[in-house]
Amino acid sequence: MTPEDVVAALAAWSVRLVQFNGLVADRMGVGATELQCLYELARHGPATPGVLAGRLNLTTGSASRVVERLHAAGHVRRVADPADRRRVLVEPEAASIARIGAAYDPLNARLAGLLTGADAAVLEQMGAFLAAAERATEEVIGQR
Numbered sequence: 001m002t003p004e005d006v007v008a009a010l011a012a013w014s015v016r017l018v019q020f021n022g023l024v025a026d027r028m029g030v031g032a033t034e035l036q037c038l039y040e041l042a043r044h045g046p047a048t049p050g051v052l053a054g055r056l057n058l059t060t061g062s063a064s065r066v067v068e069r070l071h072a073a074g075h076v077r078r079v080a081d082p083a084d085r086r087r088v089l090v091e092p093e094a095a096s097i098a099r100i101g102a103a104y105d106p107l108n109a110r111l112a113g114l115l116t117g118a119d120a121a122v123l124e125q126m127g128a129f130l131a132a133a134e135r136a137t138e139e140v141i142g143q144r
Contacts, residue, residue: 010133018032020107021035023103024100024103024104027099027103028075028096028099028100028103029073030069030070030073030075031069033056033058033066034066034069034070034073034075035100036056037052037056037063037066037067037070037076038070038075038076038092038096038097038100039100040052040055040056041076041090041091041092041097042092042097042100046079046089046090046091046092047089047090048081048087048088048089048090049063049064049067049088049090050063052066052067052090057141057142067090070090071090074093074096075092075093075096076090076091076092076093076096077090077091077093078090078091079091
């Protein structure tokens with residue numbers, strides 16, 4: 001398999017992941033961007049709307065509207081920033097994060113099963129490649 005073949009396989013898988021994410025978003029009663037926001041909050045912890053805007057590649061106004069929709073749906077809460085009480089942090093509701101996690105559990109279990117028996121060095125290479133692929137994608141997004 002060539003590097004180009006691997007990239008093509010990742011592209012095909014990414015289409016299926018987008019489709020799966022859409023199913024999860026529908027199940028949660030949110031849009032794709034709101035689901036991405038919840039993922040970022042779960043992964044990195046509470047953040048200001050401005051920080052979320054950067055992570056989601058949105059304007060601050062758009063990010064604020066995403067937060068408002070998530071807040072209205074009960075998926076996030078606004079809390080005072082302990083470091084600066086004038087700022088507001090957006091924090092995910094634990095129950096929402098648990099529901100999302102439960103939706104991904106069957107897929108994650110299948111993917112982990114596919115890796116059973118893989119050599120530790122291969123897994124390390126795969127992890128390094130995926131982390132580098134995430135960074136490269138973020139860089140290309142930032143150039144637009």
